[in-house]
Amino acid sequence: MTDATAEQALKDRLEQLRARYLERLPEELTGLNTLQDSLTGQEQDREVLDELQQRLHKLAGSGGSFGCAELSAAARLLEQRISSWLGAEALALDAASRQWLADEIAGLSRTVPAQSMEPSEQPDVGVLPETRHAVDRVLKVWLVEDDAELAGQLGQQLQSFNYAVRVFDGIDALKRAVKGEQPDLLLIDVMLDEGRENATTRLVDCPELKALGCPLIFLSDKDDFPSRVRAVQLGAQGYFLKPLDVPRLVSRISQIFEERRAPAQRVLVVDDDADLAEHMRLVLTAAGMEARVLDAPRNIMDTIAAFRPELVLMDLYMPEYAGTDLAGLIRQHEAYIHLPIVYLSVETDIERQIEAMGRGADDFLTKPISDVQLVAAARSRIARARQPEERISKDSLTGLLKHASIKEAASREVLRARRIGRPVTLAMLDIDHFKRVNDAYGHAVGDVVIMSIATLLRQRLRQSDVIGRYGGEEFVAVLPECDAENARRVLEDIRRNFAALNFNHRDERFGCTISIGMVCSADYPEEDGPDLLVAADEALYRAKRGGRDQIQRAFPAPALPECSEASTT
Amino acid sequence: MSELQRILYVEDEPDIQAIASLALETVGGYTVKTCASGEEAVREAEAFAPDLILLDVMMPGMDGPTTLEALRGIPALVEVPVAFMTAKVQPSEIAHYKSLGARDVIAKPFDPMTLSDEVRRIWKAAA
Numbered sequence: 029m030t031d032a033t034a035e036q037a038l039k040d041r042l043e044q045l046r047a048r049y050l051e052r053l054p055e056e057l058t059g060l061n062t063l064q065d066s067l068t069g070q071e072q073d074r075e076v077l078d079e080l081q082q083r084l085h086k087l088a089g090s091g092g093s094f095g096c097a098e099l100s101a102a103a104r105l106l107e108q109r110i111s112s113w114l115g116a117e118a119l120a121l122d123a124a125s126r127q128w129l130a131d132e133i134a135g136l137s138r139t140v141p142a143q144s145m146e147p148s149e150q151p152d153v154g155v156l157p158e159t160r161h162a163v164d165r166v167l168k169v170w171l172v173e174d175d176a177e178l179a180g181q182l183g184q185q186l187q188s189f190n191y192a193v194r195v196f197d198g199i200d201a202l203k204r205a206v207k208g209e210q211p212d213l214l215l216i217d218v219m220l221d222e223g224r225e226n227a228t229t230r231l232v233d234c235p236e237l238k239a240l241g242c243p244l245i246f247l248s249d250k251d252d253f254p255s256r257v258r259a260v261q262l263g264a265q266g267y268f269l270k271p272l273d274v275p276r277l278v279s280r281i282s283q284i285f286e287e288r289r290a291p292a293q294r295v296l297v298v299d300d301d302a303d304l305a306e307h308m309r310l311v312l313t314a315a316g317m318e319a320r321v322l323d324a325p326r327n328i329m330d331t332i333a334a335f336r337p338e339l340v341l342m343d344l345y346m347p348e349y350a351g352t353d354l355a356g357l358i359r360q361h362e363a364y365i366h367l368p369i370v371y372l373s374v375e376t377d378i379e380r381q382i383e384a385m386g387r388g389a390d391d392f393l394t395k396p397i398s399d400v401q402l403v404a405a406a407r408s409r410i411a412r413a414r415q416p417e418e419r420i421s422k423d424s425l426t427g428l429l430k431h432a433s434i435k436e437a438a439s440r441e442v443l444r445a446r447r448i449g450r451p452v453t454l455a456m457l458d459i460d461h462f463k464r465v466n467d468a469y470g471h472a473v474g475d476v477v478i479m480s481i482a483t484l485l486r487q488r489l490r491q492s493d494v495i496g497r498y499g500g501e502e503f504v505a506v507l508p509e510c511d512a513e514n515a516r517r518v519l520e521d522i523r524r525n526f527a528a529l530n531f532n533h534r535d536e537r538f539g540c541t542i543s544i545g546m547v548c549s550a551d552y553p554e555e556d557g558p559d560l561l562v563a564a565d566e567a568l569y570r571a572k573r574g575g576r577d578q579i580q581r582a583f584p585a586p587a588l589p590e591c592s593e594a595s596t597t
Numbered sequence: 598m599s600e601l602q603r604i605l606y607v608e609d610e611p612d613i614q615a616i617a618s619l620a621l622e623t624v625g626g627y628t629v630k631t632c633a634s635g636e637e638a639v640r641e642a643e644a645f646a647p648d649l650i651l652l653d654v655m656m657p658g659m660d661g662p663t664t665l666e667a668l669r670g671i672p673a674l675v676e677v678p679v680a681f682m683t684a685k686v687q688p689s690e691i692a693h694y695k696s697l698g699a700r701d702v703i704a705k706p707f708d709p710m711t712l713s714d715e716v717r718r719i720w721k722a723a724a
Contacts, residue, residue: 038623042709045616052612085655089684090613092706100706104684303688310704 049094053140059083060133067129069121074114081110087136092314098139101314106132131235138241167285170211172196172227173247174220178272182215184532185274185476189282189483199230203237211242213281218248218255228258238262243284247272274476279425282483286427292318293410296337298328298354299372300346308341308402315403325349328357332364338410341393344373344384355388368409372397423497425475426482434496434504439557441494441508442549451550453507453515454557456564457481457522460541460576462501469533477540481526488522504561512548512581519544519579527577541577543568551583601720605647606631607638607664608682609656616709617651617682625713635659639667642674649720650674651703654683654694662697669698678723680716682707 063080067073084107091100106129113121121129169191173179176197183193194211196202198220214237216227228246231237245266246259259267266280295312297319299305305321312319320335322328325348332340340358344351355369369389371381374396381392393405421433429437438454445452459465459477466474478501485495485505494506507515527541545568547560555563567582574580604627608614611633618629630645632638635652636659642650650668654661661681668674681694684705691702701719703712 038619041619041623042616045612045619049612082655085684086610089682089705090610093613093616093709094706097706100684301688303691306691306704307688313708314706 046094049090050096050140053096054137056083056087057133057137060136061130064126064129064133067121067126069123069126071119073121074119077110077114077119081107081114084110096140097314097316098141099136102132102136102139104314106136131239134235135239135241138239166190166192167212168192168194168210169213169215169281170194170196170202170205172199172202172214172216172220174198174217174222178270181532182272182274184530186278186281189278189480190487191281198225199227199234199237203234206236206240210240213243213245213284214240215245215247218246218259219250226255228255228262231262232258245277245280273472278476278479279427282479282486283427286486292316293339293407294335294337295319295406295410296322296331296335296340298322298325298340298346298351299343300348301343311399311402312406315407317403317406325354328354329361332358332367337367338413339406340367340369341406342369342371342389344371352384352387352389359388366413368413370405370409426479426497428482428485428503429494429496431496431498434494434498434506435557435561437494437496438504438506438561441506442555442557442560445508445549446553448509450509451511451548453510453512453546453548454560454564455505455507455515455519455544455546456498456561456568457485457503457505457519457542457544458568458572459501460543460572462540465538465540469531469536469538473531473533477531480529480531481542484522484526484529488518488525504564511550512546515546515548516579516581519546523577523579543571543576544579545569545571545582546579547582601627601648601717603628603630603645603647603649604716605629605638605642605645605650607633607635607651607656607661608653609633610653613653613705617707617712620707620709620712621716624710625716627713627716635661635664635667638664639671642668643671646673647677649716649723650677650679651716652679652681652699654681662694665697665699678720680719 060080060083063076063083066076084103087103088100088107091097091103113119113125167190169186171179171183171186171193173182173195174197179195183195186193194205196205216231218227219225220227244262244264245268246255246264247268247270248255249270251269256267265284266277268277268280295317297305297308297312299308299321302321309319309321320331320337322331325346342351342355351371351373355371358364358367358369368391370391370393371384371389372393372395373384374394385392391405391409393401397405421429423430428434441452442454459481462474462477465477478497481503482495482497485503489495489505489507492508493510496504498504505519507518523542523544527539530537530539545564545566547564547567549560552560552563563582563584567580571578571580604621606614606617606621606629608617608631614631614633618631621627621629630641630647632641635656638650638652639659652661652664656664659667661683665679668679678700679698680701680703681699682703682705683690683694694702700723703715703719707715
């Protein structure tokens with residue numbers, strides 16, 4: 029076996045084990061639930077709690093190895109709580125504690141990630157390797173809306189974006205449905221039953237809905253303060269006023285789903301207390317981050333270059349070198365001037381903290397720091413550090429790279445392709461007759477069309493591919509390590525799917541098409557990124573002239589000046 | 598001590614047993630023998646002649662520490678390094694397990710892709 033096939037075989041087996049584990053998990057969770065249900069508040073609970081504690085301990089120890097880090101963390105917290113109850117002399121759990129436990133155990137199921145795709149549903153290997161994400165399956169959006177007309181319209185639009193929509197006319201119908209199935213996102217109208225029912229009030233008393241843990245967005249025709257506050261308290265990720273700005277709503281939804289597939293946050297821990305460092309690494313890993321402990325101070329720059337941390341947690345006092353020395357060293361390197369550094373120390377003297385912060389660090393955390401605090405501090409700092417970069421390089425409507433960034437990516441990938449001796453394919457895509465869409469239906473509808481092609485590109489291409497909005501209705505995709513044949517197959521799939529989409533404006537339905545020009549670096553061994561983009565643009569122009577809704581591939585002149593796809597591939 | 602090759606792995610949970618042996622055999626290339634209980638480990642260990650022993654801490658019947666004690670009573674195995682695997686990883690607990698004679702503690706849940714690296718690290722430190 030080559031390394032690659034061996035690795036794939038390993039991944040397959042890990043995936044099988046994981047599937048088996050996930051399959052058995054519901055039964056285990058039901059078992060926990062049955063156990064907690066038998067608690068009475070009397071001394072004889074001890075036996076039940078013992079059993080619960082052991083089972084939770086096992087879950088805490090196993091979940092993360094099967095990709096359920098959140099389950100591990102949640103089970104560990106419960107295990108610790110039960111252990112503290114068992115430590116008491118006399119055992120008498122009051123009703124509130126029992127209810128809390130029941131809720132927490134019921135909530136464990138929402139920490140379990142959705143089952144990944146069945147092998148049979150997976151796209152052709154070779155074209156779309158394993159980088160495709162499990163979230164690429166059709167996502168389920170459930171809409172609770174009693175206005176049938178609005179529900180119908182919104183449902184249709186969301187379906188155009190490949191979301192599977194189910195409509196409910198009230199909270200009770202939703203409650204019945206979640207017993208059998210779970211949505212990936214909930215859209216709920218605040219005012220239901222012709223204004224007699226306020227959904228935010230109802231949901232506060234619905235543990236089963238709160239336990240779903242899926243993203244929640246409210247729709248409302250009233251902008252009232254109490255409902256908005258309750259929405260925040262319910263963990264809503266959006267509050268949209270009617271009349272609905274559908275493109276913005278769709279953009280928010282795809283953004284929420286997008287966040288789920290963001291790369292794990294990377295943290296470097298620098299602490300001479302090996303046990304504590306290891307503990308922090310475990311806690312951060314359990315929270316879904318990638319954490320590494322620096323083994324020796326002198327390796328710090330090599331480690332940073334290789335691991336590319338987005339945050340450094342730095343002990344202030346270490347025997348060999350002070351944290352401030354290492355922070356200063358990092359700051360000597362221009363590339364890492366903005367790398368967030370946070371000191372960890374037992375130092376409580378404010379003046380000394382301030383002095384330390386003057387030397388290269390951004391913040392101070394005082395030990396002992398709780399696990400929850402550590403995770404929260406790391407997470408929010410990295411999230412904030414990521415934002416500006418995103419805002420500079422990404423198009424606000426589509427979330428794709430902007431012109432300059434995608435051009436840069438194209439150049440970079442062409443150079444890389446040459447270095448590693450593998451082809452890269454560039455494609456330029458342009459929506460046909462887009463001006464007519466804007467003129468006939470308005471810019472808001474035009475935006476929906478633009479977002480839908482962006483969504484399609486994201487869904488159909490690999491995570492390693494780079495996609496950008498090149499101009500108004502023009503897009504560029506960079507497909508590294510992909511030859512012309514494979515690229516054509518994927519692009520053809522995108523072209524076909526886009527043509528099949530239906531867009532709505534009032535009662536009118538219309539469709540759109542795209543033309544695509546593609547170029548493979550293998551056909552242009554001497555040219556660089558900008559040259560290849562020009563070639564792709566020329567091929568795109570040929571596709572337009574040839575009647576649109578088609579793909580044309582560029583070939584170097586004059587060898588094959590006007591070759592059409594059929595005769596060359 | 599020469600090379601790390603044979604690992605005796607004691608774990609009662611079938612899921613974890615499966616994923617850890619896969620990780621150690623396929624990723625690490627080791628020869629792994631698994632035992633589902635401390636009792637079984639004490640019976641089988643000498644014949645297998647492991648280079649390293651991994652012990653789950655919480656098992657029904659003989660738990661990890663008890664198994665370690667029993668294994669230490671087998672003269673042929675006195676020198677064999679032992680590591681615990683556990684979901685409890687407070688610094689104080691790690692120190693406690695080390696005081697029982699374990700070389701190190703591997704935290705659960707472990708990452709199947711890096712478990713064999715961790716085991717190799719422990720082996721090297723012990724050598």
